[in-house]
Amino acid sequence: MNILETNNVCKQYDGHTALDSVSLKVPQGIVFGLLGPNGAGKTTLIRIINQITAPDSGTVLFDGHPIGPDNISKIGYMPEERGLYKKMKVGEQAVYLAQLKGLTKADATRRLKEWFDKFEIGGWWNRKVEELSKGMQQKVQFITTVLHEPRLLIFDEPFSGFDPINANLLKQEILNLKDNGATIIFSTHNMASVEEICDHIALINKSRKVLDGTVGEIRQQFKLNIFELGYIGDFESVTNIIEQFVSIKENAKGAVNHVTGELKSGFDYNQLIQSVLSAGAQITQFSDVLPSMNDIFIKAVNQNVNTVFN
Amino acid sequence: MRKILTIIGREYLTRVKNKSFIIMSILGPLLFAGLMIAPSLIMNMNNTEVRIVQVVDSTHIFRGQLPETDYIKFVYMPDANLQKYKSQFSESGFYALLYISHQIVNSDNAVSLYSDKTINLDLRMHISNAIEKRLENEKLRSCGVDPGILSAVKTNININTIKMTDDGREESDNMTLKLVLSYLMGILIYIAIFLSGNAVMRGVIEEKTNRIVEVIVSSVRPAQLMAGKIIGVGLVTLTQFALWIVLTFSIYSAVAPMLMPDTAAIGVEMAQPLMSQGGSQLAQAQPTNDEMADELKAMLGTVGNINFGVIILSFIFFFLGGYLLYGSLFAAVGSMVDNEADTQQFILPLSAPLLLSIIVMTGTIANPDSPMIFWLSIIPFTAPVSMLTRIPYGVPYSEIFLSAALLIATFVVCTWLAGKIYRTGILMYGKKSTLKEIWRWIRQ
Numbered sequence: 001m002n003i004l005e006t007n008n009v010c011k012q013y014d015g016h017t018a019l020d021s022v023s024l025k026v027p028q029g030i031v032f033g034l035l036g037p038n039g040a041g042k043t044t045l046i047r048i049i050n051q052i053t054a055p056d057s058g059t060v061l062f063d064g065h066p067i068g069p070d071n072i073s074k075i076g077y078m079p080e081e082r083g084l085y086k087k088m089k090v091g092e093q094a095v096y097l098a099q100l101k102g103l104t105k106a107d108a109t110r111r112l113k114e115w116f117d118k119f120e121i122g123g124w125w126n127r128k129v130e131e132l133s134k135g136m137q138q139k140v141q142f143i144t145t146v147l148h149e150p151r152l153l154i155f156d157e158p159f160s161g162f163d164p165i166n167a168n169l170l171k172q173e174i175l176n177l178k179d180n181g182a183t184i185i186f187s188t189h190n191m192a193s194v195e196e197i198c199d200h201i202a203l204i205n206k207s208r209k210v211l212d213g214t215v216g217e218i219r220q221q222f223k224l225n226i227f228e229l230g231y232i233g234d235f236e237s238v239t240n241i242i243e244q245f246v247s248i249k250e251n252a253k254g255a256v257n258h259v260t261g262e263l264k265s266g267f268d269y270n271q272l273i274q275s276v277l278s279a280g281a282q283i284t285q286f287s288d289v290l291p292s293m294n295d296i297f298i299k300a301v302n303q304n305v306n307t308v309f310n
Numbered sequence: 311m312r313k314i315l316t317i318i319g320r321e322y323l324t325r326v327k328n329k330s331f332i333i334m335s336i337l338g339p340l341l342f343a344g345l346m347i348a349p350s351l352i353m354n355m356n357n358t359e360v361r362i363v364q365v366v367d368s369t370h371i372f373r374g375q376l377p378e379t380d381y382i383k384f385v386y387m388p389d390a391n392l393q394k395y396k397s398q399f400s401e402s403g404f405y406a407l408l409y410i411s412h413q414i415v416n417s418d419n420a421v422s423l424y425s426d427k428t429i430n431l432d433l434r435m436h437i438s439n440a441i442e443k444r445l446e447n448e449k450l451r452s453c454g455v456d457p458g459i460l461s462a463v464k465t466n467i468n469i470n471t472i473k474m475t476d477d478g479r480e481e482s483d484n485m486t487l488k489l490v491l492s493y494l495m496g497i498l499i500y501i502a503i504f505l506s507g508n509a510v511m512r513g514v515i516e517e518k519t520n521r522i523v524e525v526i527v528s529s530v531r532p533a534q535l536m537a538g539k540i541i542g543v544g545l546v547t548l549t550q551f552a553l554w555i556v557l558t559f560s561i562y563s564a565v566a567p568m569l570m571p572d573t574a575a576i577g578v579e580m581a582q583p584l585m586s587q588g589g590s591q592l593a594q595a596q597p598t599n600d601e602m603a604d605e606l607k608a609m610l611g612t613v614g615n616i617n618f619g620v621i622i623l624s625f626i627f628f629f630l631g632g633y634l635l636y637g638s639l640f641a642a643v644g645s646m647v648d649n650e651a652d653t654q655q656f657i658l659p660l661s662a663p664l665l666l667s668i669i670v671m672t673g674t675i676a677n678p679d680s681p682m683i684f685w686l687s688i689i690p691f692t693a694p695v696s697m698l699t700r701i702p703y704g705v706p707y708s709e710i711f712l713s714a715a716l717l718i719a720t721f722v723v724c725t726w727l728a729g730k731i732y733r734t735g736i737l738m739y740g741k742k743s744t745l746k747e748i749w750r751w752i753r754q
Contacts, residue, residue: 014750050528052737077528081739083521088324099316100529144525 002064003028003152003183004049009058011044018044020207021058026152026185026200031178033198033215034187037301041207042187043080046156049185050077062152073102076150080157080187082141084129091125094144101148108147115143135166142170146177153177154185159193171197191294201293205301219290222299225263226289227272230256233281241279245272256284313530314538321513321542326549335550339557346562361405361433363423366395368412371448376440382433384408400426408437414445488702492678495625496671496699500664503632503694506547507640511653513539514644514736523736532733540637544630620710624701627714632694635721636660642728645735646743667695678703688713690720727752 004026011019019041026032036042047053049060051067060067062074085093091112098108116122119139129137138161146153155174159167174184175197186198194201194215201218203211211218226249231238235253242248246261263269269288276283291299325331362383367373368390376384385404387395392409399407406425413420421441423429447460514536517523526535643656667686674683678700686696687705693713697705734751735743743751 014747047524047737052524052527072529075528077525079521079524079528081521081524083525085324085516085522086520096316096320097525097529100313100526 001028002026003062004185005061005064006045006049007059007061009045009048009055009060011041011048011053011056013044017207019048019055022204022207022209023058024202024209024212026183028183029178029181030199031174031184031186031197033194033201034185034204035189035191035194035201035211035297036187036204037189040204042204043156045204046077046079046154046185046187049154050075073148074151076101076145076148076153078141078145078153078155078158080160084137084141084144086130087128089126089128090132090140093129094140094147097144098147103148111147111149112143115147119143134161135163138162138166138170142173146173150182152183152185154187156187157189158186159188159190191292191297194293203297203300211296211300215293218296219293222291222296223288224291227261227263227269228285228287228289229259229261229272229276229283230285231259231276231281231283232256233276233279238276238279238281241275242272245275260289314534314541317530317535317538318542318545321539322545322549325509325543325546331546331550335553335557338550338554339561342554342558343561343565346558347566362403363433363437364395364399364402364404364407365410366390366392366407367410368392369410369414372410372441372444375444376437379436382436396424399424406433410441414441415449491621491702492674492699493671495621495702496668496674496695499625499629499632499698500668500695502547502551502629503636504661504664506543506633507636509543509546510540510637511640511644511657512650513543514641514732515647515650515653518645518648518736518739521739527733527736532736533729536638536641536729536732540634540641544633544637547633621701624710625698628694628698628717631690631714631717631721635690635694635717635724636664638721638725638728642731642735645732646738646748648740663689663691664695667692667699670696671699674699674703684709688716690717693717 002025004024006022006024008021008023009019010017010021022041022045024045034042034045044053048055049067051069051072062068062071088096091109094112095105095108098112099105103111113122116125121136121139124132124136124140129140132140145155153174158170158174162170171193174186178184186194188194198215200214201211202209213221227246229242232255235257238257239248239251239259242259242261245267246263248259248261250258250260252258263272269286273283273286360381360383362385365372365376365384365386367386373386378384395402395407405427406423406429409422409424411417411420411422421438423434423437450460451457517526517535523535530538639660643653643660646656647653670683670686670692673680674696677683683696683700686692687700688709690713693716697710697713701710730752731748735748
C-alpha cells in the first residue's frame with residue numbers, strides 16, 4: 001500500500017523546469033530518501049506534496065486519493081528553511097502551530113507536555129525562543145513537526161544546523177516514528193545517514209528522477225564487480241591465476257593473503273573461485289564490495305543517467 | 311475559518327501584549343489629555359496673578375484712561391522722568407513699566423513696555439488695544455467730532471455664516487470647528503493607515519526572515535495567513551484608538567475639575583448666555599474677548615449642526631477600506647523583500663497617494679468643493695484621507711456612496727493581486743525580486 005504517489009508531476013518556474021514528469025511511489029511505513037544535488041527540484045517536489053504550491057500537471061495521491069486540504073493534518077513538515085517566532089514563548093508558539101494543524105488547544109497542550117517531559121525541556125515552556133540556543137530551537141522545531149502525530153513526515157535537510165548529539169537524537173526519533181507506523185520522506189545530501197536509516201531512495205537530478213529503488217537494489221545496480229578475497233596458499237601461483245580474471249587493485253601477502261580487484265568483463269565470481277580452489281588455496285573470506293551511497297550519488301549525478309528505473 | 315481565527319488571535323494577542331502597545335496606550339491619552347488641559351491651565355495661572363503696570367506718560371492724555379481688569383492694574387506716575395523710573399524699577403515691585411512718549415501722534419513706535427520678566431501676549435494686546443482706542447478718540451475729538459457721535463458710531467460686526475441645506479433649512483455654519491475636525495480626521499486616518507500598513511509589512515518580513523513562513527503555509531493557505539495578519543493588525547489599531555478615546559476622556563474628566571475648577575464652571579456659564587442672547591456681558595470686557603466670544607458662540611452653534619453619526623461611520627468605513635487596501639499592498643511588499651531596508655523603493659510609490667492627499671488637505675480648507683479635492687475624494691487610493699477631510703464640510707450622500715463603492719471594488723482587486731504576489735514572494739529567500747518577476751507571479 002502506497003501512502004503517497006506522484007504521477008508525472010511537472011512544474012515550471014519563470015521559464016526553467018523545476019520538475020519534469022516525476023513519478024514516485026512511497027510505500028507505507030518506510031523511510032524514503034529523496035536525494036539530489038542542490039537545485040535538482042527536491043524542495044519543489046516537497047512543496048507540491050505539502051500543497052504549498054500546485055503542480056502544473058500531474059497528480060499527487062495520498063492513500064490512493066487525490067491529495068487535498070483534509071490531508072494537511074496528516075502530514076508533518078520540517079522545511080530546510082525553518083525557524084520560529086523569536087519573540088514568542090516556546091509553549092505558546094508550539095500550541096499555536098499545533099492549532100494550525102487542526103489540534104484543539106487542550107489536546108495540543110497535553111501532548112506538548114508529554115514531549116517536553118520526554119526531551120526534559122519542561123522548563124522552557126515560558127521562555128522566549130530567542131533566549132534558546134540554536135540546538136534547543138531545533139528540538140522545539142522537531143516537536144512542533146511531529147506533535148499532531150502525522151502519518152507522513154517530511155524532513156527537508158533535517159540535519160543541517162544540528163550538532164552531532166542532536167543529529168543523533170533526531171535520527172533515533174525518526175526511527176522511533178517509523179516503528180510507530182509513520183512514513184518518513186527524508187531529503188538530504190548526507191549520504192551516510194541515507195545508508196543508515198533509509199529503506200528506499202529516489203534520486204532527482206536536473207528536475208528528473210534518475211534513480212528509484214530500495215537501498216539494496218540500487219547498490220546492486222551500481223555494483224562494480226569489485227571483491228575482496230582472503231586465502232591461505234601460495235601467493236605467486238594464485239596471483240598468476242587471479243590476474244587472468246581480474247585487474248588487481250591491492251595485493252597483500254601475509255599469513256592470510258588479501259586481494260582486492262575488479263572482475264574483467266566476461267567472467268563471473270564462480271569461475272574465479274573455482275580457479276583459486278583448484279590451485280590448492282584455502283579461501284577464508286570472499287565478499288562483493290558494494291559502492292557506498294556517496295559513490296552512487298556522485299556517479300549517478302555525473303553520468304546524468306537518463307534511464308528511469310521503475 | 312477556524313484557522314483564520316487562530317491566526318487573527320495570535321496576531322492580535324502578541325501585539326496587544328507587547329510592551330510598546332501598552333506604553334503607547336498609556337502615553338497617548340496622557341499626552342492628549344495634557345494637550346487639552348494645558349492651554350486653559352496656563353491661561354488660568356496667568357490670570358490669577360495681579361499685574362500692576364507703572365505708567366510713565368509724557369503726553370498726559372492717558373492718565374486714568376486705561377481700562378483695568380481684575381488682574382491688570384495701572385498706576386500713573388506724576389512726572390515723565392523715564393530714566394529715574396527705569397533705574398528704580400527693580401525695587402519698585404511693578405510687573406512692567408509702560409512708557410508713552412510725545413511722539414505718539416506721529417510715530418508707530420512711541421510706546422514701550424519695560425519689564426524684567428517676559429511680557430505676556432495678552433497684556434501687550436490689552437495695552438495696545440486700549441491706547442489705540444483712546445488715541446483714535448483723541449484724534450477725532452481734536453478734529454472737532456462730538457463725543458456723543460463717537461459713542462454712536464461705535465460698531466462691532468460679527469458675521470454669522472449660515473449654510474442653506476438642500477431641504478431649505480438654514481444652519482449656522484462655522485469654519486473653525488469644521489477645519490479642526492477636517493484636519494484631525496485627515497491626519498488621524500493617514501497615521502492609522504500608514505502605521506498599521508507598516509505593522510503588517512514588518513510582520514510579513516519577520517515571518518520571512520525567521521523562516522517560519524514555510525512551516526505555516528504547510529498548514530494554512532497563504533491567503534489565510536495574509537488575511538489573518540491584516541485583520542489582526544487592523545483590530546489592534548482599532549483597539550488602540552478605542553483605548554485612546556476612552557482613556558483620554560477619563561483622564562480629562564477626572565483631572566480637569568481638580569486642576570481648574572473655575573474653567574470647567576466658566577465653560578458652562580459662558581455657553582448658556584452665549585447660546586441665548588449673544589454674550590453681552592463678556593462683550594464689554596474688551597475687543598479681543600469680544601471676537602473670541604463670538605467665535606465660540608458660532609462654534610457652539612455649529613456643533614449641533616454637524617452630523618456626528620455620519621462622521622463616525624465614515625471614519626470607521628474609510629479607515630477599514632483604506633487600511634484593507636493599503637494593508638494588502640504593504641503585505642505584498644513585505645513578501646517581496648528579505649529585510650526592511652529593501653522596502654524603501656516600494657514604499658515610496660505606494661505611500662505617494664496618501665501623502666498627496668495630506669498635502670492637498672490644506673486646500674480642502676480653503677475650498678472644500680474644488681474639483682481637485684472632489685476627484686481625490688473619489689479616487690480610491692486617496693479617498694480615505696481626502697473624503698474624510700471633506701466630510702465635516704458636508705458631502706452629498708451620493709458622492710460618499712460612489713467613493714465607498716469604488717474603494718471596495720479597488721480593495722477587492724488589490725487584495726487579489728497582493729495575494730498572488732504574496733504567496734510566491736514569501737517562499738523566495740535571499741534574492742530581491744524585480745518588477746518583471748513580480749509581474750510573472752501575478753500572471754501565474
